[in-house]
Amino acid sequence: MGRVTRGYWLAGAMLLLGGAVVTRAQAPDRHVWTGVYTREQAERGKTAYAENCAACHGETLAGIDVAPALVGPNFLNNWNNTSAGDLFARIQSTMPLNAPGSLGGRKVADIEAYMFEANGFPAGDLALPPNAALMPNVRIVAQKPEPAAAGPACTCGK
Amino acid sequence: MLRMTRRRLLGGTVAVAATIGTVPVRRAMAQELPGGPDTEWRHYAADQANSRYSPLDQINAGNFSDLQVAWSFKTDILGARKEYQFEPTPLLVKGRLFLTAGSRRDCVAIDAATGELLWMFRKDEGQRALNSPRQLSGHGCSYWTDGKLERILFVTIGYQLVSLDAATGVPDPAFGMDGVVDLKKDFDQELDPETADVGLHATPLVARDVVVVGAAHAAGDVPAVRRNVKGYVRGFDVRTGKRKWIFHTIPKKGEYGYDSWLNGDADEAGNGGVWAEMSADEELGLVYVPVELPTGDEMGMFRRGNALFGESLVALDLETGERRWHYQLVHHGLWDRDIPCAPMLCDIPVNGRTVKALAQPTKQCFLYVLDRTNGKPIWPIVERPVEAGDVPGEWYARTQPFPTKPPAYDVQGVGIDDLIDFTPELRAQAVELVKQYKIGPLYTPPVVSRPGRWGTISAPGIQGGTNWPGGCYDPESHTVFVYSKTQPSVIGIIPNEDQGVSEFPQVHGIAGAEVQSQVAMGAEAPNPFRRPPAARPGSGPPPGFLSVQGLPLLKPPYGRITAIDLRKGDLKWQVAHGETPDNVRNHPALKGLKIPRTGRAGNLGPLCTRTLVICGEAGFYTNEYGIRGAMLRAYDKATGEEKGAVYMPAPQSGSPMTYMLNNRQYIVVAIGGGNYSAELVAFRLPGIA
Numbered sequence: 001m002g003r004v005t006r007g008y009w010l011a012g013a014m015l016l017l018g019g020a021v022v023t024r025a026q027a028p029d030r031h032v033w034t035g036v037y038t039r040e041q042a043e044r045g046k047t048a049y050a051e052n053c054a055a056c057h058g059e060t061l062a063g064i065d066v067a068p069a070l071v072g073p074n075f076l077n078n079w080n081n082t083s084a085g086d087l088f089a090r091i092q093s094t095m096p097l098n099a100p101g102s103l104g105g106r107k108v109a110d111i112e113a114y115m116f117e118a119n120g121f122p123a124g125d126l127a128l129p130p131n132a133a134l135m136p137n138v139r140i141v142a143q144k145p146e147p148a149a150a151g152p153a154c155t156c157g158k
Numbered sequence: 159m160l161r162m163t164r165r166r167l168l169g170g171t172v173a174v175a176a177t178i179g180t181v182p183v184r185r186a187m188a189q190e191l192p193g194g195p196d197t198e199w200r201h202y203a204a205d206q207a208n209s210r211y212s213p214l215d216q217i218n219a220g221n222f223s224d225l226q227v228a229w230s231f232k233t234d235i236l237g238a239r240k241e242y243q244f245e246p247t248p249l250l251v252k253g254r255l256f257l258t259a260g261s262r263r264d265c266v267a268i269d270a271a272t273g274e275l276l277w278m279f280r281k282d283e284g285q286r287a288l289n290s291p292r293q294l295s296g297h298g299c300s301y302w303t304d305g306k307l308e309r310i311l312f313v314t315i316g317y318q319l320v321s322l323d324a325a326t327g328v329p330d331p332a333f334g335m336d337g338v339v340d341l342k343k344d345f346d347q348e349l350d351p352e353t354a355d356v357g358l359h360a361t362p363l364v365a366r367d368v369v370v371v372g373a374a375h376a377a378g379d380v381p382a383v384r385r386n387v388k389g390y391v392r393g394f395d396v397r398t399g400k401r402k403w404i405f406h407t408i409p410k411k412g413e414y415g416y417d418s419w420l421n422g423d424a425d426e427a428g429n430g431g432v433w434a435e436m437s438a439d440e441e442l443g444l445v446y447v448p449v450e451l452p453t454g455d456e457m458g459m460f461r462r463g464n465a466l467f468g469e470s471l472v473a474l475d476l477e478t479g480e481r482r483w484h485y486q487l488v489h490h491g492l493w494d495r496d497i498p499c500a501p502m503l504c505d506i507p508v509n510g511r512t513v514k515a516l517a518q519p520t521k522q523c524f525l526y527v528l529d530r531t532n533g534k535p536i537w538p539i540v541e542r543p544v545e546a547g548d549v550p551g552e553w554y555a556r557t558q559p560f561p562t563k564p565p566a567y568d569v570q571g572v573g574i575d576d577l578i579d580f581t582p583e584l585r586a587q588a589v590e591l592v593k594q595y596k597i598g599p600l601y602t603p604p605v606v607s608r609p610g611r612w613g614t615i616s617a618p619g620i621q622g623g624t625n626w627p628g629g630c631y632d633p634e635s636h637t638v639f640v641y642s643k644t645q646p647s648v649i650g651i652i653p654n655e656d657q658g659v660s661e662f663p664q665v666h667g668i669a670g671a672e673v674q675s676q677v678a679m680g681a682e683a684p685n686p687f688r689r690p691p692a693a694r695p696g697s698g699p700p701p702g703f704l705s706v707q708g709l710p711l712l713k714p715p716y717g718r719i720t721a722i723d724l725r726k727g728d729l730k731w732q733v734a735h736g737e738t739p740d741n742v743r744n745h746p747a748l749k750g751l752k753i754p755r756t757g758r759a760g761n762l763g764p765l766c767t768r769t770l771v772i773c774g775e776a777g778f779y780t781n782e783y784g785i786r787g788a789m790l791r792a793y794d795k796a797t798g799e800e801k802g803a804v805y806m807p808a809p810q811s812g813s814p815m816t817y818m819l820n821n822r823q824y825i826v827v828a829i830g831g832g833n834y835s836a837e838l839v840a841f842r843l844p845g846i847a
Contacts, residue, residue, distance in 0.1 A: 059671045060702040077739040086833035142741040
């Protein structure tokens, strides 16, 4: 299936979900298993995470009493079938709790890249953009799609 | 057939009546849905006993799946930004819902029939709020009336107790200073009002004419300081805000319990707060106070001894704050087993007589059942020897109390039989993984983390099986219903030499990773330019990551609801609560396997009605239509059989409540999380409004 075809497939799906997102449908479909951040970005993100996030979410991203884990099945299931843009927006608007809104877009993207790396998603050539509007088409897919279904694998229930 | 015909007839009647006027319409609806007098919900969990029970039955097994959204209330406009962790349960008094909401924890009144905003109270506390260890909306507010005056009380993010006129939302000028009591003052310790590490999510407890307020602090896995704020509990006069009493959860020299600390450690230790909800028996004049650990969630080297009242349930005199009895659930805890929720007060039959008892759910998934007049166990609780660990400078309790009844309601400790076993390959990988850790029964001690033995796998994990929402209690069948999750944690202890990170020489962590101090949020970090964590060795799951091929290490259920019969002290039924997570349903290694519903892990409080146990799911899943969301489910309370479910766009984040208003039963629940911002949703059955 070519990229254009996939775009139409996505457009169809988006139409079913609501008209508000239709304008995004022309963007190429991507997901987190296709390499949506760079290794250098995740490396920077590791530092930014340590400075801004680890005090609550733990240095292993495992979470503590009052802050959830940012790695592992629970986290991934909770964000499955959302977009990298959704996660970016949530981080930027609400974190860190004691200074929400204080992190610049580049830093948020770096931190998100580090979270992706920690969750086992592969690095690629293109960095995560510093703006949620540039990644509504980057889907978070908890389970790596099987090779045959590479692309916009449907992770709907069976 | 007869019923169908009657419905059709009624439908016709409604259509005709609607053209005439509303009164006949109401009558028609009343025939469809037997209503009843309006009911109320005056406390966080229905009543001071924390039962979260209502005898209503208009919504029942036969019609639950027909529930519709009556109204919903987004909290996005409250506070400077959206909230995604919306934990309150509203109160219902005279047709008005009262709750805290939004990222600034505003207090609001809502029309319970329509969801319209009646009033909103906002207190901008600036940096003081940003410094608080307990952010966002909290668990809600409390109500008091003398039959004439009506007050709504809540604790702000910045730890101030506010009293509002329930009719208008205007602060009561007779209370404190212009309606506000600064809880960082008159606290038997000197605190910086801007930066002190204290806040509270719980609602203040109102009983008789006393408001009882607890305290919460930053998590203590890597405590920044040894001498943290002491989490004393206080009682205030509900009319004036004047402090009536204080109870030292960490006793001062000469006070009861001081001698349970070695070397005078109590003098310096902090924390020991009461961050959970509380319950009260006005007749006995007692308030039941669940206490957390003193400073150090997994390290006890500065709180040697059994250290009362750490992880103890304490009964205090409502009028004086004097201790009447206490029961320590864990001696010198090293597993972060803070008592997380209020005990449910229950009058249960024991040997032919009715005993005033209480039932305390816990993180460790024992339900402790005590006589609430004197703290004596209903069924024997026995001291059993437990293992000591190897952490330098640590002090270990030799025994821990184990209830003989009821049995534990979730997995305790980790053995090979508890490991994932969907396939022999997954089991084999899990067995290999746990060789890298210490495993054992409940109360296996945390150990020094080193490569190849990264720490102790603790089940339940440090977030507990049960956490802050607590359970519910059915007074008709003397049954407790409680949700718990099966989600282990790794507790490793690593040395720390950097006083700028922590004043503790040993802290919770994984060997090879740098430690990060936990400071009061917003307080200046002791060392802002910390080094990043060390690279993760190897290519497998990083140390501390308990998963096999991305699947949870332990067998399902991952989340469950248990019914516990207090007439016998037995488990009555147990169900996996929550649809199977996406990654389990779609996992290639599980293709072709028929896996029963696994439930999902989170923090949930169930609601009990005349016939049902009602609870929303934790976390999102993607349903058969490809839509993200969570279900609100109803179980037959006698058998646990699922009777219905309705879709919600986001998981339950605050425990549900219910009420009858104008002959319609409503179920109201707070939802949100992930990419879905906070929303209060009201469900009711179809019918003409």
